[in-house]
Amino acid sequence: MNDTPDWLRPARAEFARLQPDAAQDAAVLARLTRQLRARPAPREDARWPRRLAWASGALGATAALLLTLLMLLDPPGTSRAAPVAATGSGFIPLVPDGEFRAALAAGRSAAVWLQPAELPRERLALLGLPFDAGRADEFVRAELMLNPSGQVLAVRLLN
C-alpha cells in the first residue's frame, strides 16, 4: 500500500495492539450513548414545510403583482362589460358583484392572492358554463382569487 521501510514494519503490529483502558473506553461509549439518548428526536423532514411556505409566499407575491398590473391596465369600474370581463382577466366572481368589485378596488392597496387549483369538470355547470358530460370526471386547471382573509372571490379557468 505504501513504501514503509522494512525496519519500521514490525512497529505496526505493536501499534495496532494499543488499546485504551477497557473501563475508560466503556465510560466514553456510555457518555456518548447518554448524549445520543438525550438528543431531541429527529423531526420528520422539517425542510419541506419551510420550502412550501417559501414557495407559496413567492407564488402569492408574484400573483399579487400580476393582478395589480392587470388591474392597472384595466381598472375596475371603468368597463361597462359584465363582471367576467370587468377585470379583463377572465375571472368569474364567486361572490356578489358589489363585494367582488370592492375587493378588487381594495386590491390596489391590499394583497389579493391567486391560488392554483383544479376543478372537476362537472363543477363547471355550477358556474353556468357548458361542459362535456363524457369528461365529467376530468379536472380543469384553474386559479382562485382570494382576499387576505382567505375568502375565495373569483375563479379563472386555464384550460
Next chain:
Amino acid sequence: MQPAMGWLTRLGFVAAAPASSDDSVLLARLAAGDTDALALLYRRESGSVYRYALALAGDEAAALDAVQEAFAQLLRGPQRFQPGRGSLGAYLAGIARHQLLSQWRDARRHVPLDDDALDETDPTPGSDARLTQAQREDGLWAAIRRLSWPQREAITLVDLQERPYDEAAAIAGVSTDVLRTRLHRARQRLADLLAAGERS
C-alpha cells in the same frame, strides 16, 4: 468526480473512496437515534482514532477526550460527514486532531506546526507521559517519541496505520507533497536516532 472544497480537500486532496453502504446505513440509524448503531460505529472506528490521538498526544486521557469529541461531533451532525470526501475513520481522525490542537493552543497559545521549527521540540503537554507506558519501552518507540509532532503524525498515519497518502494528507491538513516531505524527514531522523542508540 472531483470533490468539492472542504476540510478534506483544501490542500491537494484529489479523491477518496466513497463510504461503504454499511457506513451509510449505520449513519442513517445513528441520525435516527439508534444506540446500537453508535456502539457498532464506536467499536469499529474508535480504536484507530484512539491510536492516532495517542501517538500525537502521548497521553491516554487526552487521546480518549479526543475520541469522545470526535464521536460527539458525529452525533451532533452525522450529515456533516460527506462520504465523497473520505472515509469515516479519516473524518473522525480529523476531528480528533482538531480537538488536540485546540487543547494545545489553549494551553500554550501557540503551537508551531512548521516542520523545521518543531524538529527538536514536542508541544505535547505530556510528552514524557504514557505513549510508551502501554507497551515496551524499546528503542524504536523511544525514538518515535522524540520526533517532532508533524513528523510523528506522518509516521503514525502512513507507516503505522497504513493509510493512503491522500487520506493521511487530508487528516494532517497538508498537501500530499508536504506529507511526503515530512515522512521522508521523519524516517531519516528516526533512523539516525536508532543508529545513535545502537552506538551508545
